Amino acid sequence: MFHPRLALSSLSGQSDAEWARAGADYAGAAVLGGIALDEDARDAARKMVERDRTEFLPEDPLAFVDRQLAALENVPIQAGFNVRSATPEPIAAVAAVCRDRDAFLEINAHCRQAELCAVGCGETLLRDADRLERYVETAVGTGATVGVKVRAEVPGVDLPSLARGLEDAGASYVHVDAMDSEFVIEEIADAADLFLIANNGVRDDETVREYVEYGADAVSVGRPSDNPAVLGRVRAAVDRHLAPTADH
Template sequence: MPGSVSFTPALALASLSGEADADWARAGAEYAGAAFLGGIALDADSRAAARRLVERDRTEFLPADPIPFLDRQFAALADVPIQPAFNVRSATIDPIADAARICRDYDAYLEINAHCRQNELCTVGCGEALLRDDARLADYVDRAADTGVTVGVKVRAEVPGVDLATLTRDLEAAGADFVHVDAMDTESVIAEVVEATDLFVIANNGVRDENTVREYLEYGADAVSVGRPSDNPAVLERVAAAVDRLGDLETARYPRSSDARIR
């Protein structure tokens, strides 16, 4: 349930494919309360897509077997004071359950990737393609939730034909605990999601300073996340300081009754 999601400070490191591993999370633990490792492709089709991405000079995690890779990465964070999570991609449902059980055993969060928009991934039914296939995405969430893991979804705003408020209600009904929203250029979408559900809401995109943190918190986000600059200590220090200063910020403009709030 949403109340199971909690990390302090309310700042997460967002996954960077091929870069966000245990060493990356360890380096950011001084500033952040959670780290979303990955993304990692789990099944044959998503791994083939990831290899095609590497061929055009993108970085990807492509271990021989992704499930033991998750285990090793979590084990490497056993002594790090940060909430671990893993962002995963799969064109089929069974590997989602396998990854969920590993995350569950480490008290880590599982984040289903419905966010990546590269054609290679979307063509095989991963990433953003899942936003347009809400029934299949809900099945992924339901299957993961059945393992007892804390599960959420990384989503993207501004996808034609996708209403995030409706989608997140469906994900909540399927058993999701949180949603990680890349707001793109529509920061106010956070308020729409907050009003629609009791999910724990992590706001992402452009989080760099106190102004951006304040805007997302005023829209009702429970936490914010830093993506590309997550390996930049100067940015992380600035955002962490802003989260600390604004931690008691009233969100009366967009109230809700959820007990999942961490401020």
């Protein structure tokens, strides 16, 4: 899907085109966002800003996605956009924008902020697999390349089973925040034939090697994604442990 097999993971209110451009010397992919699409998600984001979180809140989310992806047209990195929505209606429209810009659409089933969960966004989608699969099917129907960002350690959620459902719905990849349960990467790799991006604590050769041994196809860096020293170490480890092969 991309080489080198290092992705920059979205950070709300921070991961824009300028951020992706700055990391292009190290990473093969950059997931911009997250961006709230519908009114419920946008209201939740506004409440989060009121308590000092950073969020993207442009007047027109779809136009913002398009402008940001257009700004990366000549940058040698595979772009993606992480999106949040409490309803399925905006998914097809943003997926079409990503398709037309040759970008991935990443559905956010990851964020655990109370405001987002209260309106049915983020990790609440992990507990509503049917709705999450409908989001994937809707996006895939536009011809976009679709992935889902998930997190481990959510009570009552069986990620390997969820991954199989996402694969059946047409997803191309799953982006897993392993939290402190790195072994879940192996369980998902055994359960589904999705391109598997491992996230959380990726900082050096040891962490990259561990995720690769568990079956990850790629790794991603989140909070230190603007730190050249960390990116340099991770890129060197990716070159050692995830050498280019035929795409998964």
